[in-house]
Amino acid sequence: MTDTARVATLPRPIEVEEFFADPAFSHPSISPDGTRLAYLAPRYGRTQVWVRGIDEEHADAVCVTHDARRGITTFSWTDDPRWLLYLQDTDGNEDWHLHRVDLGAPDTPAVDLTPLPAGSRVVGFEPVRSAPGYVLVSMNRRPMFLDLFWVEVATGETTVHLEQPEPRGDFLVDRDGRAAFYSYLADDGAQEFSAVDAETGQMRFLRRVGGPEHPTGVQPQKVTPDGTGLLVGIYQDSDDLRLVRIDRETGEETVVAAVEGRSLDIMGTAAPGMPPTVYTDRRTGEVLAARFVGDRPVIEVVDPHFAEVYAALSQLSDSGLGTVSSDESGQRWVASFIHDREPGLTWFYDHGTGESRLLFRPLPHLDPADLAPRTPVGFPARDGLPLHGFLTLPVGVEPTGLPLVLVVHGGPWAHDTWSYDPEAQFLTNRGYAVLQVNFRGSSGYGRRHTLAAIGELAAAMHDDLLDAVDWAVGEGYADPERVGIYGGSYGGYTALVGVTVTPDRFAAAVDYVGISDLANFMRTLPPFVTPYMVANWYRYVGDPAVPEQEADMLARSPITMVDRIRTPLLVAQGANDARVVQAESDNIVASLRERGVPVEYLVAEDEGHGFANPENRFRLYRAIERHFAEHLGGRGGIG
Secondary structure, X not given: OOHHHHHXXXXXXXXXXXXXXXXXXXXXXXXXXXXXXXXXXXXXOXXXXXXXXXXXXXXXXXXXXXXXXXXXXXXXXXXOOOEEEEEEOOOOOOXXXXXXXXXOOOOOOOEEOOOOOXXXXXXXXXXXXXXXXXEEEEEOOOOOOOEEEEEEOOOOXXXXXXXXXXXXXXXXXXXXXXEEEEEEEOOOOOEEEEXXXXXXXXXXXXXXXXXXXXXXXXXXXXXXXXXXXEEEEEOOOOOOOEEEEEEOOOOOEEEEEOEXXXXXXXXXXXXXXXXXXXXXXXXOOOEEEEEEOOOOOEEEEOOHHHHHHHHHHHOOOOOEEEXXXXXXXXXXXXEEEEOOOOOOOEEEEEOOOOOEEEEEOOOOXXXXXXXXXXXXXXXXXXXXXXXXXXXXXXXXOOOOOEEEEEEEOOOOOOOOOOOOOHHHHHHHHOOOEEEEEEOOOOOOOOHHHHHOOOOOOOOHHHHHXXXXXXXXXXXXXXXXXEEEEEEEOHHHXXXXXXXXXXXXXXXXXXXXXXXXXXXXXXXXXXXXXXXXXOOOHHHHOOOOOOHHHHHHHHHOOHHHHHHHOOOOEEXXXXXXOOOOOOHHHHHHHHHHHHOOOOEEEEEEOOOEOEOOOHHHHHHHHHHHHHXXXXXXXXXXXXX
């Protein structure tokens, strides 16, 4: 089939705005008493929090936040029906503050409950049952320490509750806010757990677990509701990550949830809005179910009552359960589902009456028939390590000899999943095959898969990507002369590695907030992050303070190989990026321009590590559309 015939049979050209506008509805949460629904929806060109009665429509809802500068992503009910809390930073700098909304006077300005100095941030907050009217907030008013504070919601009065004795240590509290365990990240990256006497503060060593197989730390770490145990994700004697209870008195380990051949999905512990790693009862805090990684997500239910609820929820959708919330009685539920072409369908379900009804579609303007199925694929790396990924092919086109875009996830300790991916759908709509591979080091595929990434940046980790492309070419899906590479953060680094280490392999590349100098990247991370790097960047890549290791890091850094770049390159960067600072992009672009090598460079002054504001996303993806259309031959110039 000719390229012209392929374009003629593609579905309707979907505008950039249709893919990358904020969802019409997202992140639903039912109130503790089950009478109201809070969720995110656009207003003022940004996502805001809206509240409505559980039986009302969006036309009846009240917009309770009014931030026209930046959209809101994280909010929570409190134990007082008057107040709602949300987090907000400034232009993507990730210095999060906790704000309070008065639901009785939603037009009044929100109150910042945590007026912190620059460089400090809130990293978490939760209500405590024994202290109504208060939330327990983790923040680094001391720059290197994530201490715990009581914050009175009505007044904002803040008092220190627990100060961490060491930068790599964390008190883990029970449901009454009392210190029950102490978690310490040792010099070798192992996690050491001790029981804490809440009265005296004395610690009694319990267990030492893990190491580099937990590059983001042992996740989760959650005290059981009765305070007698600690829930953790560890491997034990398996290659698979399990949910395990450590007894506070004996240190004995008991498996709470495990799936043979599958690992616990810890993505939900790090990213707000992601489906949770562990589902818990709103009232009691007991574990209901746990999520495991698979071609499609695997939910392992452990609570008998929730087994009934889950069976009923599963009848509402043939896709996977995403986020879920219930009232305190455990009778009224709001559940959103994962799907590759119809994401986030949100249902109300009453377990007492059996009533269910669809609440909303997040993307009502998109027809699932116009979107492409996301197909799990697998193949071996050149050294035999099993690799898993996803292939998304254009709808209505013979899947042979297509231009292909290799889309690489960030982290690198994250993973791609079976879900709706607007980038993949956008690219397939433009006529590209899209391949995403969970290369070695990606989370969710076991201990061996994780450890295989040690020392392998710009080496075996990159080879995995090349092997994935070879597989797609060998299967006939991809034209080897029209392969592009695109990624953000670590994925941006891989795009730069692709055009430096293997300059003849890719016909076009896009680096989005990517690392160009591994040593500079590590030196410029926020200071409070540094103590936690012993099991990840220091162990997997090196310590830039050690000359020999710094030299190796520079040898793996695209900035030292920039003279090899001849592939058409697009670079995008947020000016306020706290993780990958703007210099990482500035330096690569400046070096290319000094040599007279063309490079397109987009900088968003009001963004951080990724573009959140819709107008910036539209600008970015229009540029990507033009870039790949010119150099790979897909359909472009639509949006």
